[in-house]
Amino acid sequence: xxxxxxxxxxxxxxxxxxxxxxxxxxxxxxxxxxxxxxxxxxxxxxxxxxxxxxxxxxxxxxxxxxxxxxxxxxxxxxxxxxxxxxxxxxxxxxxxxxxxxxxxxxxxxxxxxxxxxxxxxxxxxxxxxxxxxxxxxxxxxxxxxxxxxxxxxxxxxxxxxxxxxxxxxxxxxxxxxxxxxxxxxxxxxxxxxxxxxxxxxxxxxxxxxxxxxxxxxxxxxxxxxxxx
Ligand SMILES: NC(=O)c1ccc[n+]([C@@H]2O[C@H](COP(=O)([O-])OP(=O)(O)OC[C@H]3O[C@@H](n4cnc5c(N)ncnc54)[C@H](OP(=O)(O)O)[C@@H]3O)[C@@H](O)[C@H]2O)c1
Numbered sequence: 001x002x003x004x005x006x007x008x009x010x011x012x013x014x015x016x017x018x019x020x021x022x023x024x025x026x027x028x029x030x031x032x033x034x035x036x037x038x039x040x041x042x043x044x045x046x047x048x049x050x051x052x053x054x055x056x057x058x059x060x061x062x063x064x065x066x067x068x069x070x071x072x073x074x075x076x077x078x079x080x081x082x083x084x085x086x087x088x089x090x091x092x093x094x095x096x097x098x099x100x101x102x103x104x105x106x107x108x109x110x111x112x113x114x115x116x117x118x119x120x121x122x123x124x125x126x127x128x129x130x131x132x133x134x135x136x137x138x139x140x141x142x143x144x145x146x147x148x149x150x151x152x153x154x155x156x157x158x159x160x161x162x163x164x165x166x167x168x169x170x171x172x173x174x175x176x177x178x179x180x181x182x183x184x185x186x187x188x189x190x191x192x193x194x195x196x197x198x199x200x201x202x203x204x205x206x207x208x209x210x211x212x213x214x215x216x217x218x219x220x221x222x223x224x225x226x227x228x
Pocket of ligand 1: 009012017054056089112136157158163
């Protein structure tokens with residue numbers, strides 16, 4: 001079974017945070033970079049975010065451009081990528097936008113634990129496919145299942161737990177790091193990744209494949225499995 005290519009995408013502040021501690025989502029990118037992310041979404045078969053991002057940001061997580069939706073259709077694809085989330089608790093609001101935008105052509109998929117599956121089915125069984133992948137979510141098994149669903153290219157859009165899980169398991173093929181010119185200045189604010197043992201440790205250097213300036217945002221592209 002072929003696992004999808006995994007692309008992690010994140011926007012960070014200069015001091016490495018992906019949000020501040022206010023209840024509103026902190027916008028770190030600019031309009032040009034949001035448009036770049038829309039294009040990257042359009043090139044993927046599925047997009048994944050963690051349950052906490054569904055709860056805190058309540059995103060629609062769709063390809064916004066109608067031109068890009070039409071191009072996907074013309075290429076024989078669905079207008080929107082498949083949506084995917086991960087939860088242990090199953091504590092997700094059925095009214096969240098995630099389930100109700102861009103889901104005409106395929107139901108979202110929820111990956112959870114054996115223990116979390118009953119609650120997820122009870123709350124969200126009408127809106128999503130619920131798949132139990134181990135006693136704790138096994139991200140390799142998650143990728144196997146997405147591969148079996150025909151997903152060749154997966155975009156992971158956060159938050160910290162999701163990026164940490166894919167990077168620490170050595171499952172990320174590409175990383176897009178957009179740096180917004182702000183300083184959050186609060187050590188309790190979420191960071192791009194949480195403390196973890198990453199393959200090769202602190203001295204292993206990943207391959208930098210591109211640097212692009214989009215107005216006041218710098219976008220760095222890395223291949224985590226390769227070295228320079
Ligand atoms: N700047 C950006 O590019 C960007 C992008 C996305 C998000 N964010 C920010 O990131 C923050 C959220 O990040 P986060 O790390 O708290 O949340 P997250 O990664 O979105 O989701 C974490 C949740 O995923 C589930 N989970 C994680 N690991 C699991 C495992 N091994 N097995 C089963 N379930 C697992 C748990 O859900 P349950 O609690 O339901 O069990 C956990 O609470 C927010 O502030 C958001 O605004 C920023």
